[in-house]
Amino acid sequence: MPSADTMSKGKSWAEQVDEGDEGVLPPNTEEYDEKKGVKKITEYKYNEEGKIVKTVKTYRIETIKVSKSIAQRKTWKKFGAAERDPPGPNPANTILSEEIFMQFVNSSEQKQADEEDDPLGKLKNQKIVSCRICKGDHWTTKCPYKDTLAPLQEKLTEDQRKPEVPPPSTAAAKSTGGKYVPPSMRDGAAKGRGESMSSQRKDEAATIRVTNLSEDTRESDLQELFRPFGPISRIYLAKDKVTGQSKGFAFINFHRREDAARAIAGVSGFGYDHLILNVEWAKPSGQQ
């Protein structure tokens, strides 16, 4: 924070210059207050009009703990335009700005301290994800009620937005607002269905994982292989996104868990192509 002022003792520097003192520049001084960690540099020079200007610059010398490898950089040789500069920062092109506080996300020490100081903050951190549908502790897209509750909520807000709409004449449209609504969620049918479900979606309980597939197995092959055990709702064959190359495993969703169980018993150890298939229950992906 350099500041310039003129000498206040007696006559001003300008006056002294006028009186013919030109050429006598007081020596520059540099003092360091170790207690305050402040370095003060006083400089005298002529400005464009040939007048002497006193400049006082104060620097706060900060002691910052840095790792050895970073401290090492201080010993690097200066180069380019600064090649001949003396060691340390050059006040002509280096300033100290205001303090900047950094938060190190990966510091385990810091994290621990935070959690100890502020158990509330810890809780807050964990509750970053809140479902927009049921306020649960998961992403909205993972909500077990997203197929039942969400359409109902949509319908509600829609009704609020345009309450002036005259009621449609047909009986079917009367209760649904003109949109198709599956029977399972018409007028109170939603009750008693959502409650019995745990946090998992129904079909996810019937997912099996098939591994040790030969890389030329296709989804249709899996379809044929598992269809005898019962209706399949979804098949996913893991492939490389770029090359399309099969990764050698797949997920099969059955409608019924018991079908999936029979599929495991029936296909596990089954020789398919030149390999022996391995079939197990699939663990849910992600952090559900």
Place this chain on the structure above:
DNA sequence: GTTGAGCGA
């Protein structure tokens, strides 16, 4: 041995 892909708040 090998557990998906995507979207955020």
